[in-house]
Amino acid sequence: MSAGYRSDHTTSVGLREHGWTDAAIKRFLGEPDKRVPNPHYKSGPEMKLYAVARVLEIEKAPAWQEWLAASASRKRGAQTAVETKRVKLIEYAEAMRITVPEMPRDKVTALACRHYNMRSRDDDMPADKNSDEAFLERISVNYLRHQMSSYERQLMAVYGKVGVEEGVRIIRRKVYAAIAAAYPYFDGECKRQKEYRESFGASR
Secondary structure (H helix, E strand, O other): OOOOOOOOEEOHHHHHOOOOOHHHHHHHHOOOOEEEOOOOOOOOOOEEEEEHHHHHHHHHOHHHHHHHHHHHHHHHHHHHHHHHHHHHHHHHHHHOOOOOOOOOHHHHHHHHHHHHHHHOOOOOOOOOOOOOHHHHHHHHHHHHHHHOOOHHHHHHHHOOOOOHHHHHHHHHHHHHHHHHHHOHHHHHHHHHHHHHHHHHOOOO
16 A cells, blocks of 8 residues: 555545546456445445555556546646636626616616516515615616616626636626716615625625
């Protein structure tokens, strides 16, 4: 036993910790040296064990060394490709331009109330111009963000891509900045929502 292996036999999990893959195990080791009952689940499949002495001999072989070097190269290439995709998405989000139309405050409030009431449940209190001011600011910013900007469309453009979390954070900051610039009286609510979503990782 040596080279970091902790006993005379190792599992596929132990092999993977030393750079092996399932394909490499099948190619270089073939059948396990021992099979023992599953120690975690009585009805589970047998555990395959590989003799460390045999593993170490194979790891010294030129064929294994060539495979390991090629495997490491492939992993570096994959990591580079992932990082390239992440950088491109961030650059896309940074270059994105988000605007919102400017309207009188009472019109924004009326539109936000109508939209809120259309989406609310039957037991929710209806919104109108006499509702709590903080509540009206919240639904107004929500309305501008979701209905009067390209926010939702831009989110869909980055959804599921490498770097999406950072991309969403950039897009979110841009839309709140655009709303605050067009409607300075909503600046405080924009900051509150942005901080809340960044603190709790809200996706939207």
